[in-house]
Amino acid sequence: MIGAGMGAMAAAARLAVAGQRVTVYERAATYGGSVGRFERDGFVFDTGPGLLHLPAVYRDLFVKTGKEPLESRVRLGQVDPASRHVFADGTDVRLPNASRGGVVSALDAALGAGAGERWGEFLGRARDAWDRSRRPLLEEPLWADWRVLGRDPYPAVRQRRLLRGARQATTVAEIGAWELADPRLAALLDGYALSYGLDPRRAPASAALLPYLEQTFGSWYVGGGMRELARAVYERCLARRVEFVFGAEVTRIVEKDGAATGIELADGTVAEAGHVVAGIAPGPLVEGRLDADGDVRPAGVDALPPGRFTVLLALRGAREPGAAHRTVVHSPDGSAEAAEVFAGRTAARPTVTVLRPDDAETRPDDGHEAVTLTATVAPHGPVDWSDAALRERYADVLVAAAGAAVPEIAERLMWREVRTPADTAVLTGAAGGSVPAPALAGAEGRLLLPANSTRLSGLYRAGGWAHPGGGLAHAGMSGALVAGLIVEGADFRGSR
Template sequence: MARIAVIGAGVGAMAAAARLAVAGHRVTVYERSSTYGGALGRFERDGFVFDTGPGLLRLPAVYRDLFVKTGKEPLESLVELAAVDPASHHLFADGTEVSLPNASRAGVMAALDAALGAGAGERWGAFLIRAREAWDRTRRPLLEEPLWPNWQVLAREPYPAPKQRRLLRSPRQAATLGEVAEWELGGGHLGALLECYALEYGLDPGTAPASAAVLPYMEQTFGSWYVRGGMRELARAVYERCLARRVEFVFDAEVARVREKDGRAAGVELADGTLVEADHVVCGADPRGLERMLPGRELWGPDTVRPAATARPSRFTVLLALRGARPADAAHRTVVHSPGATAEARAAFTGKHDEPPTVTVLRPDDPAVRPDDDHEAVTLTATVAPSGPVDWTDEALVRQYTDRLIAAAARAVPDLRERMLWHEPRTPVHIAQATGAGGGSVPAPSLAGAGATLLHPSNTTGLPGLYLAGGWAHPGGGLAHAGMTGALVAGLIVEGDDFRGSQ
């Protein structure tokens, strides 16, 4: 039985802790805040309950596997998963609308034909076939296996873009998602639909690789799911599974240093001076913080993927408490599109925010998140630059951007301003406080192509015995990918060099 210290109580770190405890190890989690869950936070006021992180779950099989492998009670016996149908309602800048059914390719194609004209569904369906090929090529190495030693092969673009003849130039293949949107989907509404998937994950469609096509493929193939009571309930279920497996938690315990002995990780030192011995250390926090915890120690060799040198985009969220019942026909998720996602991304990611934002409006039909049926809890979210390039402590800026999100959402929620009781903005500063990520950055899933610049560091490091879990490690951000880090880290510790990936 090994002693294992886990830094951070995010869902990826807790997933690793539960699996390691089941394997017979003694696991203790040290969390600098007073609660678990990391990005899966919750805000409550006057009977209203809001998620402050991800609002939906994709690839629920990752968490079903976690609960099957760590106990007798399956996931669905502990939380109620509800398929979101329609998966999304889209409101474009010119007023055109389309609702896309959940996990139904044929239904999506029919809806696009009805809303955008004959042929739109066929064009989108042909795109999804190519996206499926990219998914099949990268699913194992980018989701289910440790990062390959020859990870450089993932720099190649896996998306099989058809060759396009552009004016008098030689035929070319789309290299970015923006080019896929323009060349293969013809721009317009279909292009805007594709680009919003990149923007949701903090990616610029103009620079994101064509392989980002796997993002809409995953959603439209495996569906979107909501956890009754809010996504925080998923974090609670994982936490309670850890407790049932005798994982120990120490809250308000910031790790100041990772201890090293005989060339390997040997425990942690807390900010209050407490020394903790361990045979393995799992870091579930932003790995850039390891430079502070291991000063002078090189963790990333010349042939390894290093943590991102600059802060990635973040999210700006507005929580709305509304009087009046939620209409029965309201979509759970509505995307109010900016006139141009690429222009918006380029402005937002540089900190200018001078383009209209694309706003996601979440309106769950869930009695647990509202005081009664005569009120409604609504969450608005937009992708923004992180704190640092933008001063998100500037109250005037926060008020201005809050108003921009509310103005956009008013297109989807009739009489929004008249119904509003109060609103609460949540900026990248709040995300940084909750997760410890620099600038409140939100990690995107790892993607192939783009010269391997969108990969995340391996779950192993240059210090034997020190491992990485959570959204900032391979295979990256998003609830499903972060959850997979738990399976990968546990496999690497338990099986060592024989581990070949999750089955």
């Protein structure tokens, strides 16, 4: 196993239970990949994902790999409200967790009568897209005939136009303009897409299933931070006798007669293996191409996906009662923001997500608060995120925007820590510090990720850079798919 990210560890635990002897080689000093943690002066921050969606993926992992359920290893709870949204015109709305009726009512109250109904009808169509694409996108190996997934499953409403016939939304931005018909609802939808690293102007309409998933299955927080989920998965691997070797950089996948037979480390050590699972994009580690013409192209071949710019804030003063765990402060011009990010530039007014967990484990005492700010940004390379002056200037931009969510944020600030795509690249090895998006149907298959199996016999891909793509839930599903392919072989038809 190459890498100790969440997808690779999910595969390792399942394979060990199936009787395989598993050794994980990780170039870093610890497990978890992008699910990291930063601690200082009693403050604790997640440096990767801050919330979990589709917790059933990890519940299933723990059920399938032992007697102790997930909730026996971590404190898992829904956050309510699921999110607060502050729009450029000052509109402020709190959306309840996993309650479609509650969301409709909240939007009607904040945005005006009819707004909630339009969003509810949109979610109904998003549910149809989910029902049509759920198994091939999450629960089955990527189809050999993957091009059939290039058709968009979202049942867009036909819009009549005088003299010019009917039109249908094919992108997220068009859904906002033609179906939601309110700039704030459009910004709400665009914000979901952008948070997953997708360009709302070009992302297929099927991206509608992303807000559907969050608002249907809920947003969940792990007590102590998301790093605790990584710790629980790591400890489950240890309990199933998975071996970990940290500080071990894999430089080559050993091949013989068209099959992967082991790995070579930076110090020249060769470890033989019957199967090799790469929790990273394995292309640079092999001699030839892993994918032939006609296969799904690996992410980043044409342009690197966006990354994340994160500011960790240590604040004096208690978190006020009733503060939302997650607040999204929307850009006053989301289209301009997307244009800058996806052209490889810094957006002047980014959409900023503010995380304020009400968790005593994240702060030195109740007289302080740990707050995390995040924005989707261009990857390192097009933007030089190693430039210290740029880092600090852009951190100022995020802090200023977050003032709409955190009272007296500037006066309360004790210190801050800045993390950019350049830091992510060093930590995870991802080119440009990019963060992979979840796989989506539509767009002629451009948002699919490469299959878990490869053209090199015995080599498999797990994690965010393989099917079914990025995100904690998707990484967990990739591990389940890889384990199924290795254990059941050609007979494997998907998770059950």
